[in-house]
Amino acid sequence: MHIVVCIKQVPDTEELSRVRVNPEDNTIVREGVKSIINPFDENALEEALRIKERKSASVTAISMGPPQAKEALRKALAMGADKAFLISDSAFAGSDTWATSFILSKAIKKLGNFDLIIAGKQAIDGDTAQVGPGLAECLGIPQVTYVRKLEIKDGMIRTERTLEDCFEVVEAKLPALITVTKEINEPRYPSLRGLLRAKKMEIPVLTNEDLNLPSDKVGLEGSPTRVVRVFTPEPPPKGEIIEGDLEKKVDRVIEELKKRNLLRWLK
Amino acid sequence: MAEIRIIDEKCTGCGKCIPVCPFSLIKLEEDKAQIMPGCTFCGACVDACPFGAIILEEEVKKVDLSEFRGVWIFAEQREKKIMPVTVELLGAGRKLADDLGEELSVVLLGDKMHESVEVLRKYPVDRLYLIDHPLLSEYRTNFYTKVFADLINKFKPAIILMGATSIGRDLAPRVAARIKTGLTADCTALKIDKEKRCLVQIRPAFGGNIMASIITPYHRPQMATVRPKVMKKMLPGSSLSPEVVKIEPDLSGEDELVRIVDRIREEADVKDLQEAEIIVSGGRGLGKPENFSIIRRLAELLGGAVGASRAVVDAGWIPSYHQVGQTGKTVQPKLYIACGISGAIQHQVGMRNSEVIIAINKDPEAPIFNIATYGIVEDLHRFLPMLIERLENLVSRKS
Numbered sequence: 001m002h003i004v005v006c007i008k009q010v011p012d013t014e015e016l017s018r019v020r021v022n023p024e025d026n027t028i029v030r031e032g033v034k035s036i037i038n039p040f041d042e043n044a045l046e047e048a049l050r051i052k053e054r055k056s057a058s059v060t061a062i063s064m065g066p067p068q069a070k071e072a073l074r075k076a077l078a079m080g081a082d083k084a085f086l087i088s089d090s091a092f093a094g095s096d097t098w099a100t101s102f103i104l105s106k107a108i109k110k111l112g113n114f115d116l117i118i119a120g121k122q123a124i125d126g127d128t129a130q131v132g133p134g135l136a137e138c139l140g141i142p143q144v145t146y147v148r149k150l151e152i153k154d155g156m157i158r159t160e161r162t163l164e165d166c167f168e169v170v171e172a173k174l175p176a177l178i179t180v181t182k183e184i185n186e187p188r189y190p191s192l193r194g195l196l197r198a199k200k201m202e203i204p205v206l207t208n209e210d211l212n213l214p215s216d217k218v219g220l221e222g223s224p225t226r227v228v229r230v231f232t233p234e235p236p237p238k239g240e241i242i243e244g245d246l247e248k249k250v251d252r253v254i255e256e257l258k259k260r261n262l263l264r265w266l267k
Numbered sequence: 268m269a270e271i272r273i274i275d276e277k278c279t280g281c282g283k284c285i286p287v288c289p290f291s292l293i294k295l296e297e298d299k300a301q302i303m304p305g306c307t308f309c310g311a312c313v314d315a316c317p318f319g320a321i322i323l324e325e326e327v328k329k330v331d332l333s334e335f336r337g338v339w340i341f342a343e344q345r346e347k348k349i350m351p352v353t354v355e356l357l358g359a360g361r362k363l364a365d366d367l368g369e370e371l372s373v374v375l376l377g378d379k380m381h382e383s384v385e386v387l388r389k390y391p392v393d394r395l396y397l398i399d400h401p402l403l404s405e406y407r408t409n410f411y412t413k414v415f416a417d418l419i420n421k422f423k424p425a426i427i428l429m430g431a432t433s434i435g436r437d438l439a440p441r442v443a444a445r446i447k448t449g450l451t452a453d454c455t456a457l458k459i460d461k462e463k464r465c466l467v468q469i470r471p472a473f474g475g476n477i478m479a480s481i482i483t484p485y486h487r488p489q490m491a492t493v494r495p496k497v498m499k500k501m502l503p504g505s506s507l508s509p510e511v512v513k514i515e516p517d518l519s520g521e522d523e524l525v526r527i528v529d530r531i532r533e534e535a536d537v538k539d540l541q542e543a544e545i546i547v548s549g550g551r552g553l554g555k556p557e558n559f560s561i562i563r564r565l566a567e568l569l570g571g572a573v574g575a576s577r578a579v580v581d582a583g584w585i586p587s588y589h590q591v592g593q594t595g596k597t598v599q600p601k602l603y604i605a606c607g608i609s610g611a612i613q614h615q616v617g618m619r620n621s622e623v624i625i626a627i628n629k630d631p632e633a634p635i636f637n638i639a640t641y642g643i644v645e646d647l648h649r650f651l652p653m654l655i656e657r658l659e660n661l662v663s664r665k666s
Contacts, residue, residue, distance in 0.1 A: 011290070039581065066305030094269055094308040101444055126472070127593055127613075128452035130440035133408075137444035142524040143408055145437045158528070163433045165539070169529040176524075182587060220269035220308050220325060224449030224486040227479045230289070230311040230472065233612065239624070241631075241642040249643050250653045253625060254661075256641060260623060262602045265545065265570025266662055 001057040001152075003048040004108055005081065006119040006135070008038045009065050009072035037072045040120025042079075042187035043180050047150060048118050049080045050185065055152075058082045060111060064092065064103060070203050077198035078190030084201070085111065089208040094220030097126075101134030103218055106211050108139065116157070117177040121146055129179070136177040144170050148183040269308055269325040273300050277320035284312035284321060289477060309472075309479070328485055334423055335487035338364040339396075341415070341429040341438075342375040342387060345406075349386050351500070352430035356493060357390055358501035359457055360428055363466065364393075366459040369425065372396060373509065376414060378404035384511060389503035395511045396422070402518050406434050407525055412441045414516045419446055424488045426466050428457070431492035443490050449483030450490040453593065455497055455616055465489065471593055471616050496541055496597045496620075540589065545571030545602045548591055548618075549579060552607020552628060552647055556584035561651050562606060568658050574598065574618075576608045592617035606647045610635025627651070 012034050037045075048059045061076035063069050064087040073084035087107045095103060108114060117136075122129035129145070136143035148167065149160035152174075161168045162181055190198070208218070216222055242249050257263050280298035292303045293312060300321070302312075313321045338360045343350040357373065364371035370393040375383060378401050387395055396418060402410050415438065419427070429435040431453050443450035451468040455478075458467050465482050466489040472479035483489040540546060547569065549562040559573070566573045575589040591598055593613040603621035608614060610626070610633055618624070619638050626639035627647045636642040643650060 066303075068305065090304065093304070093306055096449065097440065098444060098447065098449065101440075122594070124594065126452075128440075129436050130443075130450060130452055133437060133440035134444040137412075137441045143437070143441065144525065146433055161433075166530055166532040168527050169531070170525060170527050172525045182581075224443075224447065224483050225451060225481050226484055227307075227309045227472070228467075228482050229314070229480040230287075230309050231478050231480075233478050238637060239640040239642060241636065241644060246645065246649055246653060249645060249650065250657055253641065253643070253654060254657055256623075257602070260602075262545065262623065263569070263658075263661070266568060266658065267570055 001051070001055065001116070002112070002114045003051060003057055003059050004111070004114045004117045005041070005045045005048045005059060005061045005076070006104065006117065006131070007041045007045065007061050007063040007072055007076055008120075008123045008125075009035050009063060009069040010038045010123055010125040012036045035068070035071065037075055038120050038123045038125075040122060040124070040180065040182065042120075043182055043184050044118040044120050045076055045079055045081065046185045046187040047180055048116075049188070051116075051150075051152060052080070060085065060114075062087060062104070062107060062111070064088065064095075064100060064107070066093075067205075073203050074198050075190060077201050077203070078194040079188060080190075080194060084203045085206055086203055087206045087211075091208045091213075091215060091219050094223060095218060096223035096225045097128055097130035097134055098224050099218050099222040101131050101138050102222070103211070103213065104131070104135050105138030106213055107206050108135075110206065110211060115174045116152070117141075117175075119177070119179045121179045121181050132177060132179040139175075139177070142172045142176045143178070144172055144176065145179045147178045147180045150178065150180075150184065269323070271302060271306055271308055271313075271321065271323045273302065274320045274322060275299050277318045279318055279320075281317070283317060284315050287311045287315040289472070311477075330485045332425075332485075332487045335425040337370045337372055337393075337422075337424045338367070338426045338428070339419075339424040339488070340371070340373045340392075341427065341435065342373050342383070343430050343432060343434055344375065344377050344380070344383055345434075347377060347380065347383055349383050350430060350432070350495075352432060352435075352493070352495040354390070354500045355495065355498040356428045356430060357392060359493065359498040360426075361391065361501060363426060363457060363459055366461065367425070367464060370394060372424070374398075374415070374418065376403045376411060378402075388508050388511075390501055390509070391505040391507040392509040393507070395509040396514055397511055398514050398516050400516050400518055402520060403516070405527055405530075406438075407527065408437055408441055409523075409525060410518060411438050412445060414518065416442050416445045417517060418514060419488060427488045427490045429490070429492050431494040435492050439490060439492050446488075448486040448488055448490060449481075450492070451481045451483075452492050454491045454493050457491060457493070466491065471612060477612075494597045496599050540572050540574060540591070540596050540598055543572035543598070544600050545569045545604075546574045546591070546598055546600045546618075546621075547571055547604045547606065548574030548576065548608060549585075549606050550576035550608030551578045551582075552609075553579070553584075554607075554648070556582075558648075559585055561647075561655070565604070565606075565651060565655055565658075568655060568662070569602070571600070571602070574603075576614050577611075605635050605639070606651060608635055609633045610638065
């Protein structure tokens with residue numbers, strides 16, 4: 001069994017939330033944002049590694065991104081992936097979710113046969129959740145999104161798919177693509193041995209010379225959507241900061257809650 | 268091919284472009300800005316350069332899109348019940364259709380849907396496309412994609428809006444990939460650029476600290492998903508009622524690659540966040556997972572639900588269905604109490620439409636204070652117990 005895991009390198013949003021506006025010259029101050037594997041993709045990789053440990057399977061991690069995304073793949077190898085490929089070419093820069101899905105599908109076909117593709121439910125930088133289904137469509141295989149439990153049996157997968165107020169037990173024929181939620185597992189840390197092994201492994205880069213995709217299907221030109229403007233949202237009118245000692249503050253809050261009839265459900 | 272470049276003669280090395288790059292990909296080399304690989308052509312640096320030294324070039328194509336007309340809303344139904352997000356999208360869609368001077372249609376897929384049709388007929392919509400078929404009784408990606416994509420190819424709408432739910436977010440990207448068009452997820456605002464007659468889709472980007480306007484210049488339809496509770500519901504009752512157009516789908520059970528074996532409703536141990544009138548949310552400022560008991564106690568007292576920030580959900584302090592924000596739920600309660608939550612934009616977009624926001628945080632610089640109706644700069648471990656005690660006294664006096 002061959003499992004492909006899709007990984008995205010993303011900025012650590014924990015750090016991004018520390019981005020501030022410098023009041024002196026009104027510029028944005030970003031304190032050294034570091035890159036991580038998209039957390040849901042770590043769950044995807046962990047699930048693939050668990051399947052590998054239960055039955056015989058090989059796990060290939062792939063990522064599309066700039067050269068520096070190799071770091072994320074290196075970590076995937078350290079966690080236990082058998083192989084890793086970076087899909088990277090300046091021609092791919094500016095790809096939206098459609099073009100990304102298309103390029104990934106071509107790269108996966110190039111890598112040979114696969115039985116299962118696992119991706120995180122979404123990336124925490126873009127939050128679109130569109131590449132998983134887009135990729136499944138480009139490959140013409142069934143998809144199950146928001147999976148929190150997975151079993152494999154006789155060429156089928158049996159999954160629990162999370163919906164807002166319930167979950168569904170969904171079966172699909174392989175090959176298939178699933179996207180996973182955090183509930184599915186607890187990703188492992190790379191072992192020291194894994195780290196040493198990953199350090200020595202080669203991460204081949206697939207460029208457009210290998211994939212040979214037409215320029216009108218990749219990168220910005222191949223992307224149906226365009227970002228036309230990026231802006232910091234206008235600050236809403238500032239509210240009131242309640243001053244005074246602790247007791248005064250509590251008094252004031254209760255008073256406001258009463259005034260606005262917000263204590264009517266009090267029990 | 269698109270290209271971004273810096274005109275060295277114009278670049279003064281002022282460095283204003285460096286902090287605006289969402290990916291930190293610009294650096295100064297010998298007093299000139301340089302863009303490193305990984306650029307997504309978002310254009311933030313182009314706007315920030317005071318000297319016009321950064322140029323983003325893309326060939327402008329001419330494409331005739333005039334045959335695509337009208338705004339479509341995908342009517343999401345579960346067990347034959349129309350989901351509230353559908354009615355919210357109808358409200359947003361009506362405005363877009365009116366701005367374009369085109370028609371608003373709603374598309375309903377399902378099995379034996381006559382009751383839902385009657386519900387939708389109460390709204391001021393021009394047309395209702397109904398596809399009624401046993402294989403559509405429950406949502407399945409492959410059948411819904413096939414039927415919806417065929418319908419789009421036949422009637423060619425200009426805009427399609429869908430709810431960003433576990434169904435909409437499964438279906439929309441699959442359909443967009445099949446018909447090759449643009450799709451923008453989780454829009455927080457939608458408007459028509461009247462000059463270009465195109466849809467401007469606004470959504471948080473790059474982890475949610477920046478907003479982006481996105482268009483689909485050369486493809487139709489323009490597809491967008493919108494999360495529940497972001498748009499205002501359309502009101503029923505007007506002289507206009509949709510004309511019902513029944514369509515026979517081209518479906519065969521042989522294509523069944525996916526089967527839903529069971530649907531299990533979980534014991535609701537939490538009040539539904541999106542329906543709650545009061546939400547008390549906890550963040551990293553709680554210090555440790557056990558301290559969520561204070562949040563639970565306050566929520567219980569006020570008759571509200573418990574919410575959480577992404578940080579504490581990611582840290583595993585509380586299950587993800589409590590999460591409020593861009594990745595979690597969007598809420599609009601009468602009262603939102605944020606305790607120990609710094610308030611990154613990705614959290615703010617999920618709760619800023621709450622009627623009253625009370626924020627408790629010991630960091631006076633926390634961004635949550637920018638949107639709080641009442642801000643309390645205080646250690647929550649001091650403030651909340653006292654607040655709870657006072658409320659408990661009120662309760663015992665009441666009874």
